[in-house]
Amino acid sequence: MFTGPNQEGRPVAGEAGTVLVVDDDAAVRSALKFLLEVEGLDVRLYDGAPALLADACLPVRGCLVIDYRMPIMDGLQLTDQLRARKVSLPVILITGRVSDDLRRRAARSGVRQVLEKPLSDGALVEGIRSVLATAA
Template identity: 60%
Template sequence: MLKAPDVILLVDDDAAVRNSLKFSLEMEGFSVRLYPTPEALLAEDELPAGSCLVIDYRMPEIDGLELVERLRSRGVTLPVFLISGRVTRSLRARASGLGICDVLEKPLADLVVSIRRVLDARP
Protein backbone atom coordinates (compact mmCIF):
# COMPACT_ATOMS: atom_id res chain seq x y z
CA MET A 1 0.00 0.00 0.00
CA LEU A 2 1.36 3.41 -0.96
CA LYS A 3 1.63 5.91 1.86
CA ALA A 4 -0.13 9.23 1.20
CA PRO A 5 1.11 12.53 2.63
CA ASP A 6 -0.86 14.19 5.40
CA VAL A 7 -2.12 16.82 2.99
CA ILE A 8 -1.59 18.24 -0.49
CA LEU A 9 -1.44 22.02 -0.53
CA LEU A 10 -2.93 23.20 -3.83
CA VAL A 11 -2.40 26.76 -5.06
CA ASP A 12 -4.31 27.83 -8.17
CA ASP A 13 -6.16 31.06 -8.92
CA ASP A 14 -8.78 29.27 -11.06
CA ALA A 15 -11.61 28.00 -8.83
CA ALA A 16 -12.72 25.40 -11.38
CA VAL A 17 -9.20 23.92 -11.59
CA ARG A 18 -8.81 23.99 -7.79
CA ASN A 19 -12.08 22.19 -7.20
CA SER A 20 -11.54 19.67 -9.99
CA LEU A 21 -8.06 18.79 -8.74
CA LYS A 22 -9.28 18.61 -5.15
CA PHE A 23 -11.97 16.13 -6.18
CA SER A 24 -9.53 14.02 -8.22
CA LEU A 25 -6.88 13.95 -5.49
CA GLU A 26 -9.39 13.14 -2.76
CA MET A 27 -10.70 10.25 -4.90
CA GLU A 28 -7.12 8.92 -4.78
CA GLY A 29 -7.11 9.07 -0.98
CA PHE A 30 -5.26 12.35 -0.49
CA SER A 31 -6.33 15.12 1.85
CA VAL A 32 -6.27 18.48 0.06
CA ARG A 33 -6.05 22.03 1.35
CA LEU A 34 -6.90 24.77 -1.20
CA TYR A 35 -5.33 28.20 -1.63
CA PRO A 36 -6.80 30.66 -4.17
CA THR A 37 -3.66 32.83 -4.25
CA PRO A 38 0.05 32.54 -3.49
CA GLU A 39 -0.42 35.18 -0.82
CA ALA A 40 -2.92 32.94 0.99
CA LEU A 41 -0.31 30.18 1.22
CA LEU A 42 2.43 32.61 2.25
CA ALA A 43 0.19 33.84 5.09
CA GLU A 44 0.40 30.39 6.73
CA ASP A 45 2.74 30.40 9.72
CA GLU A 46 3.59 26.73 9.36
CA LEU A 47 2.98 24.18 6.64
CA PRO A 48 2.20 20.59 7.63
CA ALA A 49 5.12 18.16 7.65
CA GLY A 50 4.66 15.27 5.26
CA SER A 51 2.71 17.41 2.84
CA CYS A 52 3.52 18.46 -0.70
CA LEU A 53 2.66 21.45 -2.84
CA VAL A 54 0.90 21.56 -6.20
CA ILE A 55 1.31 25.07 -7.58
CA ASP A 56 -0.02 26.64 -10.76
CA TYR A 57 2.63 28.49 -12.73
CA ARG A 58 0.57 31.35 -14.19
CA MET A 59 -1.14 33.42 -11.52
CA PRO A 60 -1.56 37.19 -11.14
CA GLU A 61 0.85 39.09 -8.92
CA ILE A 62 3.13 36.16 -7.99
CA ASP A 63 3.78 33.29 -10.40
CA GLY A 64 4.43 29.74 -9.28
CA LEU A 65 8.21 29.99 -9.56
CA GLU A 66 8.35 33.15 -7.49
CA LEU A 67 6.14 31.50 -4.88
CA VAL A 68 8.55 28.56 -4.67
CA GLU A 69 11.51 30.98 -4.39
CA ARG A 70 9.80 32.73 -1.47
CA LEU A 71 9.01 29.42 0.23
CA ARG A 72 12.57 28.16 -0.21
CA SER A 73 13.93 31.40 1.27
CA ARG A 74 11.75 30.69 4.34
CA GLY A 75 13.30 27.23 4.64
CA VAL A 76 10.32 25.30 3.20
CA THR A 77 11.68 22.11 1.64
CA LEU A 78 8.41 20.32 0.89
CA PRO A 79 8.17 18.58 -2.49
CA VAL A 80 6.69 20.84 -5.18
CA PHE A 81 4.85 19.99 -8.39
CA LEU A 82 4.36 22.86 -10.82
CA ILE A 83 1.39 22.76 -13.18
CA SER A 84 0.97 24.82 -16.32
CA GLY A 85 -1.11 25.05 -19.46
CA ARG A 86 2.09 25.30 -21.49
CA VAL A 87 5.37 23.70 -20.44
CA THR A 88 8.59 24.79 -22.14
CA ARG A 89 12.21 23.71 -21.77
CA SER A 90 12.97 27.07 -20.19
CA LEU A 91 10.23 26.59 -17.59
CA ARG A 92 11.48 23.07 -16.81
CA ALA A 93 15.05 24.35 -16.41
CA ARG A 94 14.01 27.18 -14.10
CA ALA A 95 11.84 24.80 -12.07
CA SER A 96 14.67 22.29 -11.79
CA GLY A 97 16.94 25.02 -10.43
CA LEU A 98 14.45 25.52 -7.60
CA GLY A 99 14.30 21.82 -6.77
CA ILE A 100 10.78 21.38 -8.13
CA CYS A 101 10.02 17.65 -8.43
CA ASP A 102 8.08 17.77 -11.66
CA VAL A 103 6.48 20.21 -14.11
CA LEU A 104 3.23 18.87 -15.48
CA GLU A 105 1.17 20.15 -18.36
CA LYS A 106 -2.60 20.44 -18.10
CA PRO A 107 -4.60 18.26 -18.37
CA LEU A 108 -2.97 16.55 -15.43
CA ALA A 109 -3.35 12.84 -16.11
CA ASP A 110 0.04 12.04 -14.50
CA LEU A 111 -0.22 14.23 -11.39
CA VAL A 112 -1.16 11.48 -8.92
CA VAL A 113 1.52 9.13 -10.30
CA SER A 114 4.16 11.86 -9.95
CA ILE A 115 3.11 12.77 -6.41
CA ARG A 116 3.13 9.15 -5.25
CA ARG A 117 6.53 8.47 -6.88
CA VAL A 118 8.23 11.39 -5.14
CA LEU A 119 6.59 10.97 -1.76
CA ASP A 120 7.14 7.23 -1.63
CA ALA A 121 10.86 7.74 -2.33
CA ARG A 122 11.33 9.92 0.76
CA PRO A 123 13.08 8.36 3.74
Template identity: 50%
Template sequence: MPGIAECVLVVDDYLAVRRSLRFALEMEGLTVRTYGSGAELLADPDLASCGCLVIDCNMPGMNGIELVERLEERQQHCPVILITSGAAHDLAECSVHLDILDVLEKPLEDNALLDHIHAALAAARIRT
Protein backbone atom coordinates in the same frame (compact mmCIF):
# COMPACT_ATOMS: atom_id res chain seq x y z
CA MET B 1 -4.39 15.11 11.92
CA PRO B 2 -3.10 13.17 8.92
CA GLY B 3 0.58 12.42 8.56
CA ILE B 4 2.82 14.73 6.59
CA ALA B 5 3.23 12.14 3.86
CA GLU B 6 -0.51 12.21 3.13
CA CYS B 7 -1.07 15.97 2.81
CA VAL B 8 -1.11 17.69 -0.59
CA LEU B 9 -1.35 21.47 -0.88
CA VAL B 10 -2.80 22.78 -4.16
CA VAL B 11 -2.26 26.40 -5.22
CA ASP B 12 -4.24 27.55 -8.27
CA ASP B 13 -6.05 30.79 -8.97
CA TYR B 14 -9.00 29.00 -10.61
CA LEU B 15 -11.62 27.77 -8.16
CA ALA B 16 -12.83 25.06 -10.56
CA VAL B 17 -9.32 23.63 -10.86
CA ARG B 18 -8.87 23.65 -7.07
CA ARG B 19 -12.20 21.91 -6.56
CA SER B 20 -11.59 19.25 -9.20
CA LEU B 21 -8.07 18.49 -7.95
CA ARG B 22 -9.30 18.31 -4.36
CA PHE B 23 -12.08 15.92 -5.35
CA ALA B 24 -9.80 13.66 -7.42
CA LEU B 25 -7.05 13.53 -4.81
CA GLU B 26 -9.43 12.96 -1.90
CA MET B 27 -10.94 10.07 -3.88
CA GLU B 28 -7.43 8.57 -3.76
CA GLY B 29 -7.41 8.86 0.02
CA LEU B 30 -5.17 11.93 0.24
CA THR B 31 -5.71 14.91 2.49
CA VAL B 32 -5.85 18.11 0.42
CA ARG B 33 -5.72 21.80 1.34
CA THR B 34 -6.28 24.37 -1.41
CA TYR B 35 -5.23 27.99 -1.85
CA GLY B 36 -6.22 30.60 -4.43
CA SER B 37 -2.85 32.38 -4.47
CA GLY B 38 0.74 32.20 -3.35
CA ALA B 39 0.08 34.87 -0.73
CA GLU B 40 -2.74 32.77 0.73
CA LEU B 41 -0.41 29.77 0.99
CA LEU B 42 2.37 31.79 2.59
CA ALA B 43 -0.08 33.07 5.22
CA ASP B 44 -0.87 29.50 6.37
CA PRO B 45 0.90 28.87 9.68
CA ASP B 46 0.66 25.09 9.14
CA LEU B 47 2.91 24.75 6.07
CA ALA B 48 5.26 22.42 7.93
CA SER B 49 2.66 19.65 7.68
CA CYS B 50 2.94 19.62 3.88
CA GLY B 51 3.78 16.37 2.09
CA CYS B 52 3.93 17.97 -1.34
CA LEU B 53 2.81 21.06 -3.21
CA VAL B 54 1.00 21.26 -6.54
CA ILE B 55 1.41 24.83 -7.81
CA ASP B 56 0.00 26.46 -10.91
CA CYS B 57 2.81 28.34 -12.59
CA ASN B 58 0.70 31.01 -14.27
CA MET B 59 -1.08 32.92 -11.53
CA PRO B 60 -1.62 36.67 -11.26
CA GLY B 61 0.47 38.47 -8.69
CA MET B 62 3.00 35.91 -7.53
CA ASN B 63 3.57 33.16 -10.11
CA GLY B 64 4.54 29.59 -9.25
CA ILE B 65 8.28 30.10 -9.66
CA GLU B 66 8.21 33.17 -7.40
CA LEU B 67 6.21 31.21 -4.82
CA VAL B 68 8.79 28.41 -4.76
CA GLU B 69 11.55 31.01 -4.37
CA ARG B 70 9.70 32.54 -1.40
CA LEU B 71 9.26 29.13 0.20
CA GLU B 72 12.97 28.41 -0.19
CA GLU B 73 13.85 31.81 1.34
CA ARG B 74 11.78 30.74 4.36
CA GLN B 75 13.60 27.38 4.51
CA GLN B 76 10.32 25.57 3.86
CA HIS B 77 11.22 22.62 1.73
CA CYS B 78 8.82 20.03 0.41
CA PRO B 79 8.54 18.45 -3.04
CA VAL B 80 6.89 20.73 -5.60
CA ILE B 81 5.03 19.83 -8.77
CA LEU B 82 4.41 22.78 -11.09
CA ILE B 83 1.48 22.63 -13.47
CA THR B 84 1.40 24.97 -16.44
CA SER B 85 -0.71 25.78 -19.44
CA GLY B 86 2.47 26.90 -21.21
CA ALA B 87 5.35 24.81 -22.47
CA ALA B 88 6.66 22.66 -19.63
CA HIS B 89 10.11 22.37 -21.20
CA ASP B 90 10.57 26.15 -20.84
CA LEU B 91 10.22 25.77 -17.06
CA ALA B 92 12.45 22.72 -16.77
CA GLU B 93 15.60 24.87 -16.66
CA CYS B 94 14.21 26.96 -13.78
CA SER B 95 13.22 23.84 -11.89
CA VAL B 96 16.81 22.60 -11.77
CA HIS B 97 17.78 25.55 -9.55
CA LEU B 98 14.74 25.34 -7.31
CA ASP B 99 13.14 22.63 -5.17
CA ILE B 100 10.83 21.53 -8.01
CA LEU B 101 10.37 17.82 -8.53
CA ASP B 102 8.38 17.93 -11.78
CA VAL B 103 6.76 20.28 -14.29
CA LEU B 104 3.54 19.03 -15.92
CA GLU B 105 1.72 20.61 -18.82
CA LYS B 106 -2.07 21.10 -18.83
CA PRO B 107 -4.29 19.43 -19.72
CA LEU B 108 -3.12 16.78 -17.31
CA GLU B 109 -3.30 13.35 -18.90
CA ASP B 110 -4.60 10.16 -17.29
CA ASN B 111 -2.98 9.58 -13.92
CA ALA B 112 0.15 11.64 -14.61
CA LEU B 113 -0.43 14.11 -11.78
CA LEU B 114 -1.39 11.40 -9.31
CA ASP B 115 1.71 9.36 -10.20
CA HIS B 116 3.91 12.41 -9.67
CA ILE B 117 2.18 13.22 -6.38
CA HIS B 118 2.80 9.70 -5.08
CA ALA B 119 6.48 10.06 -6.04
CA ALA B 120 6.63 13.44 -4.28
CA LEU B 121 5.00 12.03 -1.15
CA ALA B 122 7.49 9.15 -1.15
CA ALA B 123 10.29 11.73 -1.33
CA ALA B 124 8.72 13.62 1.58
CA ARG B 125 8.61 10.43 3.66
CA ILE B 126 12.32 9.93 3.05
CA ARG B 127 13.08 13.49 4.12
CA THR B 128 11.27 13.14 7.46
Protein backbone atom coordinates in the same frame (compact mmCIF):
# COMPACT_ATOMS: atom_id res chain seq x y z
CA MET C 1 -8.62 9.72 10.62
CA PHE C 2 -7.63 6.37 9.17
CA THR C 3 -4.04 5.30 9.63
CA GLY C 4 -3.64 2.14 7.59
CA PRO C 5 -3.59 1.44 3.87
CA ASN C 6 -6.86 1.55 1.97
CA GLN C 7 -8.29 -1.44 0.13
CA GLU C 8 -5.93 -0.90 -2.79
CA GLY C 9 -2.92 -0.91 -0.44
CA ARG C 10 -2.27 2.81 -0.88
CA PRO C 11 -1.72 5.12 2.10
CA VAL C 12 -4.87 6.85 3.28
CA ALA C 13 -5.40 10.52 4.03
CA GLY C 14 -2.82 12.03 6.33
CA GLU C 15 -0.44 9.06 6.34
CA ALA C 16 1.83 10.32 3.57
CA GLY C 17 1.29 14.00 4.29
CA THR C 18 -0.88 16.73 2.89
CA VAL C 19 -1.09 17.88 -0.72
CA LEU C 20 -1.23 21.67 -0.88
CA VAL C 21 -2.84 22.84 -4.13
CA VAL C 22 -2.16 26.46 -5.15
CA ASP C 23 -4.11 27.64 -8.20
CA ASP C 24 -6.01 30.86 -8.92
CA ASP C 25 -8.69 28.96 -10.88
CA ALA C 26 -11.48 27.80 -8.53
CA ALA C 27 -12.64 25.10 -10.96
CA VAL C 28 -9.13 23.62 -11.13
CA ARG C 29 -8.81 23.67 -7.34
CA SER C 30 -12.17 21.96 -6.94
CA ALA C 31 -11.41 19.28 -9.55
CA LEU C 32 -7.99 18.55 -8.05
CA LYS C 33 -9.43 18.33 -4.53
CA PHE C 34 -12.02 15.80 -5.70
CA LEU C 35 -9.48 13.73 -7.65
CA LEU C 36 -6.92 13.64 -4.86
CA GLU C 37 -9.40 12.92 -2.07
CA VAL C 38 -10.84 10.02 -4.10
CA GLU C 39 -7.25 8.72 -4.19
CA GLY C 40 -7.15 8.87 -0.39
CA LEU C 41 -4.96 11.95 -0.10
CA ASP C 42 -5.38 14.80 2.39
CA VAL C 43 -5.75 18.09 0.47
CA ARG C 44 -5.60 21.80 1.31
CA LEU C 45 -6.54 24.46 -1.25
CA TYR C 46 -5.12 27.97 -1.74
CA ASP C 47 -6.27 30.54 -4.30
CA GLY C 48 -2.81 32.02 -4.82
CA ALA C 49 0.62 32.71 -3.41
CA PRO C 50 -0.50 35.26 -0.78
CA ALA C 51 -2.96 32.77 0.74
CA LEU C 52 -0.31 30.06 1.03
CA LEU C 53 2.34 32.42 2.39
CA ALA C 54 -0.15 33.68 5.01
CA ASP C 55 -0.72 30.14 6.34
CA ALA C 56 1.31 29.90 9.54
CA CYS C 57 0.62 26.17 9.93
CA LEU C 58 2.07 24.48 6.86
CA PRO C 59 2.51 20.72 7.27
CA VAL C 60 5.93 19.16 7.72
CA ARG C 61 5.06 16.20 5.46
CA GLY C 62 3.42 16.40 2.08
CA CYS C 63 3.93 18.21 -1.21
CA LEU C 64 2.84 21.26 -3.14
CA VAL C 65 1.04 21.33 -6.49
CA ILE C 66 1.51 24.89 -7.73
CA ASP C 67 0.16 26.53 -10.87
CA TYR C 68 2.84 28.42 -12.77
CA ARG C 69 0.74 31.31 -14.11
CA MET C 70 -0.97 33.17 -11.26
CA PRO C 71 -1.47 36.87 -10.55
CA ILE C 72 0.80 38.67 -8.07
CA MET C 73 3.42 35.90 -7.93
CA ASP C 74 4.02 33.03 -10.35
CA GLY C 75 4.65 29.45 -9.25
CA LEU C 76 8.44 29.69 -9.45
CA GLN C 77 8.50 32.94 -7.48
CA LEU C 78 6.31 31.26 -4.86
CA THR C 79 8.64 28.25 -4.76
CA ASP C 80 11.62 30.57 -4.23
CA GLN C 81 9.77 32.41 -1.43
CA LEU C 82 8.98 29.10 0.27
CA ARG C 83 12.61 27.97 0.06
CA ALA C 84 13.72 31.31 1.54
CA ARG C 85 11.36 30.58 4.45
CA LYS C 86 12.92 27.10 4.84
CA VAL C 87 9.80 25.27 3.63
CA SER C 88 11.22 22.11 2.08
CA LEU C 89 8.06 20.38 0.82
CA PRO C 90 8.57 18.99 -2.69
CA VAL C 91 6.92 20.94 -5.51
CA ILE C 92 5.09 19.82 -8.63
CA LEU C 93 4.54 22.73 -11.02
CA ILE C 94 1.50 22.64 -13.31
CA THR C 95 1.16 24.88 -16.34
CA GLY C 96 -0.70 25.31 -19.59
CA ARG C 97 2.51 25.63 -21.57
CA VAL C 98 5.79 23.83 -20.87
CA SER C 99 9.04 24.98 -22.46
CA ASP C 100 12.63 23.83 -22.06
CA ASP C 101 13.40 27.20 -20.46
CA LEU C 102 10.62 26.74 -17.90
CA ARG C 103 11.86 23.21 -17.10
CA ARG C 104 15.41 24.56 -16.54
CA ARG C 105 14.22 27.40 -14.32
CA ALA C 106 11.95 25.02 -12.40
CA ALA C 107 14.85 22.61 -11.82
CA ARG C 108 17.01 25.49 -10.51
CA SER C 109 14.21 26.35 -8.06
CA GLY C 110 14.08 22.76 -6.83
CA VAL C 111 10.80 21.80 -8.52
CA ARG C 112 10.54 18.00 -8.70
CA GLN C 113 8.20 17.76 -11.70
CA VAL C 114 6.61 20.02 -14.30
CA LEU C 115 3.27 18.78 -15.67
CA GLU C 116 1.32 20.27 -18.55
CA LYS C 117 -2.39 21.13 -18.40
CA PRO C 118 -4.77 19.66 -19.17
CA LEU C 119 -3.53 17.24 -16.56
CA SER C 120 -3.76 13.51 -16.98
CA ASP C 121 -5.31 12.26 -13.72
CA GLY C 122 -2.93 9.30 -13.69
CA ALA C 123 0.18 11.40 -14.30
CA LEU C 124 -0.68 13.84 -11.53
CA VAL C 125 -1.54 11.18 -8.96
CA GLU C 126 1.55 9.16 -9.90
CA GLY C 127 3.71 12.28 -9.65
CA ILE C 128 2.31 13.13 -6.23
CA ARG C 129 2.77 9.59 -4.94
CA SER C 130 6.33 9.57 -6.29
CA VAL C 131 7.35 12.80 -4.55
CA LEU C 132 5.59 11.77 -1.34
CA ALA C 133 7.42 8.43 -1.35
CA THR C 134 10.83 10.04 -1.87
CA ALA C 135 10.12 12.74 0.72
CA ALA C 136 9.14 10.22 3.42
